[in-house]
Amino acid sequence: MLELTYLRNNAAKAAKGLAKRNINAETIISDILRLDEQRRQTQTELDAVLAESNALSKSIGQLFQQGKVEEANAMKAKTGELKEKSKELHNQEEQARHALDNLLVTLPNVPNEKVVAGNGADDNEVVSTVGEIPTLHADAKPHWDLADDYKLISFDLGVKITGAGFPVYMGKGARLQRALINFFLEENQKAGYEEFLPPHFVNAASGYGTGQLPDKEGQMYHMQEDDLYAIPTAEVPITNMYRDEIVDVNSLPIQCTAYTPCFRREAGSYGKDVRGLNRLHQFDKVEIVNICHPDKSYQLLDDMVKHVEMLLQKLELPYRILRLCGGDMGFTSALTYDFEVYSAAQEKWLEVSSVSNFETFQANRMKLRYKGDDGKTHLCHTLNGSALALPRIVASILENHQTPEGIRIPEALIPYTSFEWIS
RNA sequence: GGAGAGAUGGCAGAGUGGUCGAAUGCGGUAGUCUUGAAAACUAUUGAUCUUCACGGAUCCGGGGGUUCGAAUCCCUCUCUCUCCGCCA
Structure with missing residues (x-):
């Protein structure tokens, strides 16, 4: 499997190399890069939501320990929304990742520069x-x-x-x-x-x-x-x-x-x-x-x-x-x-x-x-x-x-x- | 085939709901000491993703669930080990 970081930095070079295998990879590489971008963006959003939810949970725990039960219960209500959002983002991220992997495994290795183009x-x-x-x-x-x-x-x-x-x-x-x-x-x-x-x-x-x-x-x-x-x-x-x-x-x-x-x-x-x-x-x-x-x-x-x-x-x-x-x-x-x-x-x-x-x-x-x-x-x-x-x-x-x-x-x-x- | 036990960091091994990415030991790395080494002592030491960066997120066999919160509770799958049976 080709490395994503390699594709990110060498998209044109990779496509050119794969052409020696008679593969037109330009579309698939750009699809991969688009999905990769999408996935990373989703993850960043997800991470932010999870961070917020983690912080809330922590303070709920502290409130319980201090015996402030009512305040704690009030905060619980907020977490439901975050939970739903994180679930949704998680699914999105997973979907993007699977789509990405499915494309990535179809690409063969990029030939070394010494390799000449040819059919067989x-x-x-x-x-x-x-x-x-x-x-x-x-x-x-x-x-x-x-x-x-x-x-x-x-x-x-x-x-x-x-x-x-x-x-x-x-x-x-x-x-x-x-x-x-x-x-x-x-x-x-x-x-x-x-x-x-x-x-x-x-x-x-x-x-x-x-x-x-x-x-x-x-x-x-x-x-x-x-x-x-x-x-x-x-x-x-x-x-x-x-x-x-x-x-x-x-x-x-x-x-x-x-x-x-x-x-x-x-x-x-x-x-x-x-x-x-x-x-x-x-x-x-x-x-x-x-x-x-x-x-x-x-x-x-x-x-x-x-x-x-x-x-x-x-x-x-x-x-x-x-x-x-x-x-x-x-x-x-x-x-x-x-x-x-x-x-x-x-x-x-x-x-x-x-x-x-x-x-x-x-x-x-x-x-x-x-x-x-x-x-x-x-x-x-x-x-x-x-x-x-x-x-x-x-x-x-x-x-x-x-x-x-x-x-x-x-x-x-x-x-x-x-x-x-x-x- | 039958019965039981277990899966935690490079390894060994604690941890039964919040202060746990996780005690402790070994190993690794760096330093002190030494002519050098060993020993001893001190410090340091998981991975992945993400962010220009600060930071954030995820990971305690895999997947799912309960909960505001899971290494810890529940379900499920996989694998490993032990005993019995069979057998090269």
Whole structure:
């Protein structure tokens, strides 16, 4: 949620920024500012009425103590009028506030100045391309065939026991999965991230805190009986650990990493790019989350990008980094870098990581603040990134490292798999 | 699933209708002392909204009610804990 004070002081700038998302926000922002003004005015009036009524009550109390019952009773009559007035003003204030909030939650984050305008994936900027795209042998196959040949993943078993999009990993496929999770967690820890193992279900307040609710309600699995949501990413439980907290400025940046399975309904995305591991309802991911001082967030974003690059290099995968355009960026993000790995067998780029700075957008919803040197509370900045999401990493390892003799495990991963080849 | 207890500031924990934004302790911050630190002592220390400012308003789990006045009384919801049962 955007900060009201920001909108008050930067209305034109915000509208200009949001235009990069193809959103015409001028009307809605002016509506917000009008409601805000109205609400504040009502509150000032209300406060005055309440102050008067408080003063009256106090003197009534004193009169009673002095035994001046008649005088006290006379004053009581006055309070009725004030009470009615305050009730009315209170309702007005509440109405204005709700209307204001309802508008405010519809606005996505204002993109950073580096973000270019654009409609979708085609307008993203390629920041860099690293690594060599391997030339595969003649019989090279896509990962779904390799997974089948080497008995690594069964999509059919998943369909049998759960449904489409819930694969079963087995044998070296399952072990590769476990190895990657450990590899990522270890590397993240070495980079300064503390490891967590959070719950895989969260309450509605958490969904709201990180911005999945009310925006993307339909994308999460919901357990009606207990009103819990299956997490779509570890970002949700991890960031929400700090919801409603005022953290010590010296404890910043707070750096967390967590492995969790991720559950996504992917409603409406059937048909395209869903083959094999490309799009799943349940997948594994190791996430990194940063909570930091506003002055440090863009430096941290760069650090996170470098960290993810290092992971991909250790896995010997060719990748490119995209800076997302306004139209392709998530609702809560101010600046997002996507990482794509090239699959030589599918002959296309696969998104494997998304690293974002949310600035105060999430922190404002969550009331995640720090106490500054000025003694006042300020909103923190939050960032997160995948380091990394497994399915497409597995797909690209299988596809890019395949040889006629089998699939070669990258050097850095061997200590974790304890096997060097899948054959 | 059954029974009971509870929810107060960063934490612990008092407070059963007005003088309570709330005792006390711990923690935090600053100072005195010290070569430095510790200890001791002294002072200070909640959040949100609003106002140019002085100030004002709100907040004792959430919501509603009684009352001139509610942390305190009533209703309701949510959550937590304890015991019993079941169980990995």
